[in-house]
Amino acid sequence: MEASTNPPQPAPGRAAVIEISGLSTRFGDHVVHSGLDLEIRGGEIFALIGGSGSGKSTLLREMILLQQPDAGSIRVLGVDLHELSDQDALALRQRWGVMFQHGGLFGSLTVSENVGLPLREHTSLDAKLIDEIAAWKLSVSGLQPEVGAQFPSELSGGMMKRASLARALALDPELLFLDEPTAGLDPESAGEVDQLVRKLRDLFGLTIVMITHDLDLLWQLADRVAVLADGKVQGTGSMSELAQMDNPAVRKFFDGPRGRAAHDQSLVEPEAGARGTETFGSPPSKPK
Ligand SMILES: Nc1ncnc2c1ncn2[C@@H]1O[C@H](COP(=O)(O)OP(=O)(O)OP(=O)(O)O)[C@@H](O)[C@H]1O
Ligand SMILES: [Mg+2]
Numbered sequence: 001m002e003a004s005t006n007p008p009q010p011a012p013g014r015a016a017v018i019e020i021s022g023l024s025t026r027f028g029d030h031v032v033h034s035g036l037d038l039e040i041r042g043g044e045i046f047a048l049i050g051g052s053g054s055g056k057s058t059l060l061r062e063m064i065l066l067q068q069p070d071a072g073s074i075r076v077l078g079v080d081l082h083e084l085s086d087q088d089a090l091a092l093r094q095r096w097g098v099m100f101q102h103g104g105l106f107g108s109l110t111v112s113e114n115v116g117l118p119l120r121e122h123t124s125l126d127a128k129l130i131d132e133i134a135a136w137k138l139s140v141s142g143l144q145p146e147v148g149a150q151f152p153s154e155l156s157g158g159m160m161k162r163a164s165l166a167r168a169l170a171l172d173p174e175l176l177f178l179d180e181p182t183a184g185l186d187p188e189s190a191g192e193v194d195q196l197v198r199k200l201r202d203l204f205g206l207t208i209v210m211i212t213h214d215l216d217l218l219w220q221l222a223d224r225v226a227v228l229a230d231g232k233v234q235g236t237g238s239m240s241e242l243a244q245m246d247n248p249a250v251r252k253f254f255d256g257p258r259g260r261a262a263h264d265q266s267l268v269e270p271e272a273g274a275r276g277t278e279t280f281g282s283p284p285s286k287p288k
Contacts, residue, residue, distance in 0.1 A: 014041040016075075017175060017207045018063060023072035024231075025058055032058050033069065034231030045201055045208045045221055049253065050228030056211045059228070060177060063209070064098055065089055077174060094122050096175040097168030101183060103160045105152040111138065111163045112148030118170040133170070141166040142196055158189030165196065176200065178210040182217060190214065194221055227253060 018040040025033040032055040040046045048056045061067040063076060065084070074081045079092050098104075105114045115134040119125055125133070135145055141162040147155070155163060161181060168176060181197065182190035198221060200206050212218060218225055219239050226236045229249035235242055243254045 014043055016040065017042045017077060018209070019073075019075040020059075020063075021073050023059075023062070023069050023074065025055065025062065025067075025069045031231055033072075036072070036228075036232050038226055038233050038236070040207065040209060042207050043201065043205055044223040045197065045210070047218055047222040047225045048209070048211045048228060049213070049218065049225055051252075054228040055231070056228055057179065060179060060209070060211060064096065064177060065093065090122075094118075094171050095173055096177060097171065097173035098177045099161070099164045099168045099179065099181060101179040103152065103164040105160065105164060105167070107152050109151075110148060111143075111150055111152065111155070111166075114152070114163065115148070115167045115170055118167065122171060134166070137166040137169050138163070140169060140200075142192065156189075158185050158192065161185065161189075161193060162196070169200075172204075173206065175207045175209070178208065178212075180212055180214075181210055182212065182214045190216070197221060 016039045018038070020036060020038040023033050023036040023038075024031070036055075036059070038059075048059065050056050058067065062069050062074060062081075065081060076092065077095055079088065081092075084092065105111070106117070109117070112131060112134045115137050116130040119130045119133060123130075131148075135148055138145065138148055143159060143162050143166065147159060147163070152160060152163065165178075165181075168178075178197070182193050185193065194217060197208060197210075197217075201208055210217065210222075212222075223238065224236055225239055225242060226233045227242065227247075227250050228234070229252075234247050234249040235245045237245070242250055245251070
């Protein structure tokens, strides 16, 4: 992968695509988010990081209308998610794509049928056109046309991620959510996913929101990163900016061996195949 000497930056002043303010979420007595604020701008690759249980996936689910917060407001693509009508929710869902951590493909459908599913659900296009669009999305996602006829169980982990991405792209979304896009992939496949994500942003101007523990994605790809801890966003900025912050919750990610390894790694061009496997989802040396 290329070194990030000159990473693409979102244009200054770009409109916010996601605006979250005063968000609170709790499950029973367990407070997950408490007065959380976050802004994601158009065209940026934005990453959410935080320890296990810090509420990243919950936040993602709230952004895509799979879960309701207890308080606060979330605006996505200019639309307030609170008390949306079914019709407005349906319209909004067509403007984003989601790649779930484990692919979320239906095992009983071929890859092509999986990719075409959102088109069958949300458009009145005929079957032949849907197949053609599915083939095009598979190709954009770096899969050969014959993969379309295969079933998810026949795919490798990397192919599964690509097929899932192809499905997320089916409706030409403006916004793409990726949950751990490289988790479980070998270094080569993970590197290919990096390049694919960058290509999607650069070619189609997509805004990309990802949850990841992958240091390469964070240092090489993310324009900005938000650190979640104690119910709030503790810091937001490029990885280099975060690395300079004094906030103890942010420091936890950069002090200790994994954080240092990550930073050192960002300063040198990684050797081919030398993708980092370290993560810093939780502090390195503290036993649970
Ligand atoms: N439906 C639910 N019912 C009860 N508790 C939940 C529910 N969903 C999430 N939680 C709790 O909320 C907290 C945040 O969960 P979440 O899945 O958002 O964490 P996360 O930051 O994504 O963690 P990880 O890195 O391990 O995936 C956890 O303590 C979890 O147990
Ligand atoms: Mg999670």
